[in-house]
Amino acid sequence: METKIIRMDENNIDYEMLEKAGAIIKAGGLVAFPTETVYGLGGDALNEESSGKIYRAKGRPSDNPLIVHICRLEAMFSIVKKVPDAAMKLAEAFWPGPLTIILNKSEKVPYATTGGLDTVAIRMPEHKVALAFIEASGGYIAAPSANTSGKPSPTLAKYVAEDMDGKIEMIIDGGEVGIGLESTIVDLTEEIPMILRPGYITKEMLERVLGEVKVDAAVLEDSSGKAPKAPGMKYRHYAPKGKLTIIAGNQEKVVGEINNRAAMMREKGEKVGIIGTDDTISLYRADSIKSAGRREDEESIARTLYKMLREFDDENVTVIYSEAFDETSENGGIGQAIMNRLLKAAGHHIESI
Numbered sequence: 001m002e003t004k005i006i007r008m009d010e011n012n013i014d015y016e017m018l019e020k021a022g023a024i025i026k027a028g029g030l031v032a033f034p035t036e037t038v039y040g041l042g043g044d045a046l047n048e049e050s051s052g053k054i055y056r057a058k059g060r061p062s063d064n065p066l067i068v069h070i071c072r073l074e075a076m077f078s079i080v081k082k083v084p085d086a087a088m089k090l091a092e093a094f095w096p097g098p099l100t101i102i103l104n105k106s107e108k109v110p111y112a113t114t115g116g117l118d119t120v121a122i123r124m125p126e127h128k129v130a131l132a133f134i135e136a137s138g139g140y141i142a143a144p145s146a147n148t149s150g151k152p153s154p155t156l157a158k159y160v161a162e163d164m165d166g167k168i169e170m171i172i173d174g175g176e177v178g179i180g181l182e183s184t185i186v187d188l189t190e191e192i193p194m195i196l197r198p199g200y201i202t203k204e205m206l207e208r209v210l211g212e213v214k215v216d217a218a219v220l221e222d223s224s225g226k227a228p229k230a231p232g233m234k235y236r237h238y239a240p241k242g243k244l245t246i247i248a249g250n251q252e253k254v255v256g257e258i259n260n261r262a263a264m265m266r267e268k269g270e271k272v273g274i275i276g277t278d279d280t281i282s283l284y285r286a287d288s289i290k291s292a293g294r295r296e297d298e299e300s301i302a303r304t305l306y307k308m309l310r311e312f313d314d315e316n317v318t319v320i321y322s323e324a325f326d327e328t329s330e331n332g333g334i335g336q337a338i339m340n341r342l343l344k345a346a347g348h349h350i351e352s353i
């Protein structure tokens with residue numbers, strides 16, 4: 001299959017082209033598109049066969065459910081059994097935006113889309129191209145991140161093309177995404193709302209709207225081996241090809257430790273990459289040294305993380321060391337989301353010194 005790549009700016013939407021993209025979706029095909037979090041791989045959420053194609057294009061296990069993207073609030077009502085007050089409050093506060101809400105699904109949503117679950121994950125993205133594309137496609141787009149299963153999510157269309165070229169009908173290139181980490185997922189089907197995946201919308205932000213909110217234990221722990229609440233949690237995620245280790249502790253010691261290990265690995269013939277910050281990168285010695293930005297600027301770290309991991313892949317780096325980032329969200333930060341992704345990318349290989 002030839003994959004058509006088209007460029008489209010948020011400020012200059014080509015509605016005619018989006019009609020063509022929408023026609024592909026309506027005919028059961030797949031189109032990758034930009035959102036404010038990461039690129040999505042879209043298919044018709046109400047068509048079983050489209051969901052099957054998404055799983056195949058990604059190489060994703062079919063019990064790992066997809067998120068249904070909508071562009072109007074009314075759409076939520078037809079795909080769930082009941083809309084609880086909490087869902088309305090969250091939609092009002094955070095949609096369009098990087099928040100996914102889980103509710104009990106209606107019969108309209110095929111099990112192929114929800115990975116066999118009776119619940120459905122729903123999000124309204126905050127991206128003009130995404131919203132217009134969903135509208136042109138009939139209003140219900142199932143979309144996981146547009147990467148091969150297991151790899152870091154794409155923050156640029158060129159990474160979508162690397163993974164999806166020849167496998168899908170179209171890629172809409174909207175430039176670099178704004179946030180760079182997947183949406184926060186909150187489950188509203190239990191008595192107390194539960195965060196299944198941390199993201200840009202933090203626990204504190206949700207609590208301001210809902211009152212008490214819990215965080216699933218699997219968010220920062222190694223959950224492989226346990227039966228997870230969200231099926232997707234058990235799979236390896238976001239991983240670069242090189243073996244990634246996170247070194248946590250006092251900054252000076254961390255720099256020394258990473259440099260020692262990097263030197264040893266290079267002697268053994270490994271190609272070594274390091275993730276530091278603006279304060280530390282000049283202190284490192286390795287084959288490829290990248291800065292996540294200023295340590296205080298969590299948004300920049302979030303935006304850069306997957307790109308750095310993808311660049312290490314492009315450079316054939318075989319061993320990677322990363323500094324740890326602050327998980328406490330004292331300033332309502334997204335440090336927890338950043339560490340959640342970094343820990344998964346490292347297969348939970350973290351050492352404190």
Ligand code: AMP
Nearest residue numbers: 065066119120121144145182230232233
């Ligand atoms: P991705 O599409 O790659 O951003 O991942 C979507 C993730 O959303 C899955 O891996 C699940 O963890 C989660 N998810 C989607 N639907 C549900 C659901 N019905 N219940 C629980 N988690 C869900």
Ligand code: MG
Nearest residue numbers: 144145153182
């Ligand atoms: Mg993903």
